[in-house]
Amino acid sequence: xxxxxxxxxxxxDERLNIGDAYAGNACxxxxxxxxxxxxxNNRGFWQTVACQMALSLMMAATVENAAIVLHGAIxxxxxxxxxxxxxxxxxxxxxxxxxxPVWVSTNLKESDVIGGGEEKLRETxxxxxxxxxxxxxxVVVTCAPSIIGDNVEDVVRKTQDASAAEIVSIHCPGFRxxxxxxxxxxxxxxxxxxxxxxxxxxxxxxxxxPSDPQYELExxxxxxxxxxxxxxxxxxxxxxxxxxxxxxxxxxxxxxxxIFAEYSNADEFRMVSQAGLNVSLCNVHDDYILKYLEEKYxxxxxxxxxxxxKAATRKWLISAAAHFGLEDEAGRLxxxxxxxxxxxxxxxxxxxxxxxxxxxxxxxxxxxxxAALSELGMDVIGVRAYHFDxxxxxxxxxxxxxxxETPVSVSNQAFELVNQIxxxxxxxxxxxxxxxxxxxxxxxxxxxxxxxxKSYFGYNGLFAFLKNIAFALENPSYQKRLAMHVKQPxxxxxxxxxxxxxxxxxxxxKI
Amino acid sequence: MPSCVERPRSACALAGALAxxxxxxxxxxxxxxxxxxxxxxxGSFSLGAGYFGSGYCxxxxxxxxxxxxxxxxxGGADRLTEQIENTLDLIDAExxxxxxxxxxxxxxxDAPSVVGExxxxxxxxxxxxxxSFLGDSYAGYEILLEGIFNxxxxxxxxxxxxxxxxxxxxxxxxxDPFFRGDLEEIARLLRALGLSVNTFFTPDQxxxxxxxxxxxxxxxxxxxxxxxxxxxxxxxxxxxxxxxxDLPIGPxxxxxxxxxxxxxxGISNExxxxxxxxxxxxxxxxxxxxxxxxxxxxxxxxxxxxxNSNYAIPLTRYTERELGWVGLDTYVTDQLKDExxxxxxxxxxxxxxxAELLFETDASQISKAIVKRRPENRGQRYFDSxxxxxxxxxxxxxxxAADRGAQQLTVSFPAFNRMIVDRGYAGYRGGLHLFEDxxxxxxxxxx
Numbered sequence: 026x027x028x029x030x031x032x033x034x035x036x037x038d039e040r041l042n043i044g045d046a047y048a049g050n051a052c053x054x055x056x057x058x059x060x061x062x063x064x065x066n067n068r069g070f071w072q073t074v075a076c077q078m079a080l081s082l083m084m085a086a087t088v089e090n091a092a093i094v095l096h097g098a099i100x101x102x103x104x105x106x107x108x109x110x111x112x113x114x115x116x117x118x119x120x121x122x123x124x125x126p127v128w129v130s131t132n133l134k135e136s137d138v139i140g141g142g143e144e145k146l147r148e149t150x151x152x153x154x155x156x157x158x159x160x161x162x163x164v165v166v167t168c169a170p171s172i173i174g175d176n177v178e179d180v181v182r183k184t185q186d187a188s189a190a191e192i193v194s195i196h197c198p199g200f201r202x203x204x205x206x207x208x209x210x211x212x213x214x215x216x217x218x219x220x221x222x223x224x225x226x227x228x229x230x231x232x233x234x235p236s237d238p239q240y241e242l243e244x245x246x247x248x249x250x251x252x253x254x255x256x257x258x259x260x261x262x263x264x265x266x267x268x269x270x271x272x273x274x275x276x277x278x279x280x281x282x283x284i285f286a287e288y289s290n291a292d293e294f295r296m297v298s299q300a301g302l303n304v305s306l307c308n309v310h311d312d313y314i315l316k317y318l319e320e321k322y323x324x325x326x327x328x329x330x331x332x333x334x335k336a337a338t339r340k341w342l343i344s345a346a347a348h349f350g351l352e353d354e355a356g357r358l359x360x361x362x363x364x365x366x367x368x369x370x371x372x373x374x375x376x377x378x379x380x381x382x383x384x385x386x387x388x389x390x391x392x393x394x395x396a397a398l399s400e401l402g403m404d405v406i407g408v409r410a411y412h413f414d415x416x417x418x419x420x421x422x423x424x425x426x427x428x429x430e431t432p433v434s435v436s437n438q439a440f441e442l443v444n445q446i447x448x449x450x451x452x453x454x455x456x457x458x459x460x461x462x463x464x465x466x467x468x469x470x471x472x473x474x475x476x477x478x479k480s481y482f483g484y485n486g487l488f489a490f491l492k493n494i495a496f497a498l499e500n501p502s503y504q505k506r507l508a509m510h511v512k513q514p515x516x517x518x519x520x521x522x523x524x525x526x527x528x529x530x531x532x533x534x535k536i
Numbered sequence: 537m538p539s540c541v542e543r544p545r546s547a548c549a550l551a552g553a554l555a556x557x558x559x560x561x562x563x564x565x566x567x568x569x570x571x572x573x574x575x576x577x578x579g580s581f582s583l584g585a586g587y588f589g590s591g592y593c594x595x596x597x598x599x600x601x602x603x604x605x606x607x608x609x610x611g612g613a614d615r616l617t618e619q620i621e622n623t624l625d626l627i628d629a630e631x632x633x634x635x636x637x638x639x640x641x642x643x644x645x646d647a648p649s650v651v652g653e654x655x656x657x658x659x660x661x662x663x664x665x666x667x668s669f670l671g672d673s674y675a676g677y678e679i680l681l682e683g684i685f686n687x688x689x690x691x692x693x694x695x696x697x698x699x700x701x702x703x704x705x706x707x708x709x710x711x712d713p714f715f716r717g718d719l720e721e722i723a724r725l726l727r728a729l730g731l732s733v734n735t736f737f738t739p740d741q742x743x744x745x746x747x748x749x750x751x752x753x754x755x756x757x758x759x760x761x762x763x764x765x766x767x768x769x770x771x772x773x774x775x776x777x778x779x780x781x782d783l784p785i786g787p788x789x790x791x792x793x794x795x796x797x798x799x800x801x802g803i804s805n806e807x808x809x810x811x812x813x814x815x816x817x818x819x820x821x822x823x824x825x826x827x828x829x830x831x832x833x834x835x836x837x838x839x840x841x842x843x844n845s846n847y848a849i850p851l852t853r854y855t856e857r858e859l860g861w862v863g864l865d866t867y868v869t870d871q872l873k874d875e876x877x878x879x880x881x882x883x884x885x886x887x888x889x890x891a892e893l894l895f896e897t898d899a900s901q902i903s904k905a906i907v908k909r910r911p912e913n914r915g916q917r918y919f920d921s922x923x924x925x926x927x928x929x930x931x932x933x934x935x936x937a938a939d940r941g942a943q944q945l946t947v948s949f950p951a952f953n954r955m956i957v958d959r960g961y962a963g964y965r966g967g968l969h970l971f972e973d974x975x976x977x978x979x980x981x982x983x
Contacts (some may be wrong), residue, residue, distance in 0.1 A: 070622035076572020096670030103580030199570035385959020514593035
């Protein structure tokens with residue numbers, strides 16, 4: 026339980042074999058991960074990407090009735106305006122009260138960097154608690170206080186007693202990991218250390234009296250429901266329609282479903298422990314908390330890929346159902362759903378068959394989407410995973426089976442993407458938000474590899490996904506016209522080189 | 537009241553420098569920080585400044601040293617050297633600017649000495665120091681200007697000086713979200729007076745404009761605060777005098793601006809007056825037709841302005857002088873030192889405004905102050921309520937206005953609820969745009 030007892034969360038680099046630079050194929054990637062060559066890989070040139078702090082903020086911003094104290098200098102919260110808008114929208118579409126979370130920067134100055142920022146943090150927590158009265162105050166700890174050694178946990182402990190809100194620290198300084206997915210662990214570490222996952226009598230439930238003749242029945246009934254309750258673990262990339270789809274499938278098997286941790290509130294968090302099974306929706310999101318919940322509450326968990334595409338959805342569904350002895354029912358449900366889906370997607374398939382598609386984004390999703398689209402006849406010409414860690418190995422063993430010869434890289438770098446697009450001239454990019462402008466300027470149509478506004482999961486999701494692909498392929502005039510007039514920042518010599526020419530060993534060779 | 541800031545309307549110095557460089561032709565940053573700073577900050581202003589977006593080599597194309605824990609412990613100079621070498625190899629630009637962040641400044645990385653080796657080898661690389669704890673994005677804009685114009689550019693020989701060439705400074709890219717339209721309108725007017733103008737940050741400019749800056753006869757600083765120290769240092773290095781003035785919004789302010797600009801540049805008063813006459817004819821040719829909807833629909837308002845130190849005063853002046861609105865409060869939302877506040881106060885009062893000048897960074901405190909200073913009717917039969925109210929502010933004021941039943945238009949950062957392309961509010965054309973946007977927001981619910 027070692028990481029869980031520590032005040033500070035581990036970064037992915039400490040607890041997993043991790044990497045963010047690789048070029049080869051799926052089979053080689055899995056080998057590289059297993060042999061450890063992945064952690065040696067590096068680059069001689071880097072372009073900026075997201076920060077693990079931004080992803081931590083993104084998650085914290087979704088929690089209902091929460092406020093955020095950003096402990097750092099004033100720039101770190103820069104993206105919160107946009108994240109707050111997105112979370113407000115996410116709350117609205119889930120039937121919760123919309124609204125942007127309050128966030129306050131401790132606004133560290135040079136004198137604080139020298140003299141320490143603890144007093145400012147204390148003052149800010151008190152101010153936010155008294156002024157805005159949130160249920161939870163997330164204290165997001167950035168680079169500067171982490172380097173100067175502010176004892177945030179001590180401040181949190183000492184302000185907690187006088188605070189009406191639960192204070193939850195999230196340690197996510199960007200320098201500690203280049204891998205943004207570390208944010209999931211940082212966020213969950215804060216939750217599991219500072220937030221109660223256990224219901225309280227008379228607040229959350231009325232305990233049955235032992236003298237009640239129905240006592241034993243009541244207890245058994247509760248246990249039955251609890252044991253047939255599944256906690257699903259979401260993420261910002263998973264929209265409400267995707268949540269609805271997986272809830273629909275699990276409910277069809279007679280299971281009760283709760284969704285955590287985004288868009289939950291303190292009352293809902295107290296129900297986390299009241300489940301028979303935790304089910305992940307993505308291998309690299311939540312193993313940290315799922316393992317904790319298994320240790321702490323004995324709740325087993327299932328991590329079985331992402332339910333995108335027919336094969337992956339079937340696998341995910343049967344894996345979750347197996348815990349309840351419902352594999353056969355899940356198989357029959359998948360058969361039935363696939364029959365309906367096949368009829369629905371038949372008219373869409375000719376439009377996408379043989380189209381050359383390059384995919385880039387989160388490691389699990391990009392692999393699962395690539396396999397799904399390949400199954401349906403698209404020509405997957407490359408897969409770009411933003412990072413890699415051992416949690417994704419099983420997914421890439423599947424990818425290796427379907428797409429053995431397809432180039433697979435671990436790259437979140439624009440210069441490599443641009444080089445690949447120039448070389449391969451794909452018909453379509455399916456890629457992570459933030460790169461579509463770059464792709465459009467090269468004259469290639471693209472679509473979102475995830476979007477909380479669109480559907481991807483299960484059977485309804487696959488139909489929507491294919492429809493959106495067909496739509497994206499129609500009329501690429503915007504991209505073509507744009508590309509005629511935009512100059513690339515790279516020298517021509519870069520395009521004569523291999524896209525991954527700057528992937529190097531970890532220790533800089535020269536200097 | 538602690539020194540924390542709620543939902544700050546500006547990011548760090550690095551963000552200000554990056555936003556400015558993303559609009560500066562031929563200049564590419566190399567961000568010396570952890571991998572995420574550039575992404576976090578670019579994401580902020582490429583969305584928050586009216587969807588400013590990313591340009592030539594900004595956004596996720598930004599080169600960065602991407603330092604990790606290893607460099608925090610052992611120093612980031614080697615990584616920075618390698619990154620500069622490969623950036624020079626890969627990226628096509630005239631000038632590279634290494635910009636530091638909090639973590640590399642705290643650990644004491646000496647970026648100037650790393651860059652020095654490249655400079656000695658004749659490579660166009662400079663370093664600027666832009667950690668967040670030293671200043672916000674407005675300060676970052678000025679730090680960048682210092683680096684390029686007062687450090688990198690050599691003074692021009694006296695015989696190469698061009699007295700009719702003018703440099704424009706003070707409007708802060710992205711954090712003044714209308715910077716491009718504003719710069720273009722000011723340049724249009726100055727060009728109409730017969731001057732040549734460097735705006736630097738608009739798409740018509742090239743790296744040649746930057747190189748020609750030391751030859752200019754005058755620097756115009758369209759800000760009472762941002763770029764003033766820089767202009768003083770510029771004068772010291774290049775001998776170019778400067779003129780500090782407010783950004784003129786609408787015909788009255790712009791008339792005065794044109795007269796004074798002509799005076800400062802040796803253009804005859806007749807030329808200035810001819811331009812003013814012509815521009816006013818065009819302005820009122822449009823503006824007079826708006827009188828019907830403006831008056832028939834009772835578009836007279838009490839007004840509150842919440843904007844930065846560049847925009848708050850000109851906007852207040854416009855609403856009071858050109859629209860005849862009754863100004864109540866003018867909130868300046870950037871973080872200022874006391875002496876900077878004093879400068880703004882005296883500039884403000886010289887215009888004889890109705891509204892009171894206040895300094896407040898936090899949206900919730902502005903909202904509170906409006907309610908406190910102008911109580912709402914709590915059911916009294918006779919109550920002199922402040923209504924109708926119009927708030928010119930940022931997207932953060934949208935909720936404030938909705939809570940109060942007021943109208944609102946987003947005119948400052950963050951501006952998430954509108955797209956800003958070549959629109960500006962400066963000058964005559966800008967005055968018309970502002971009128972169009974205000975009335976447009978009022979008639980939008982119709983139909």
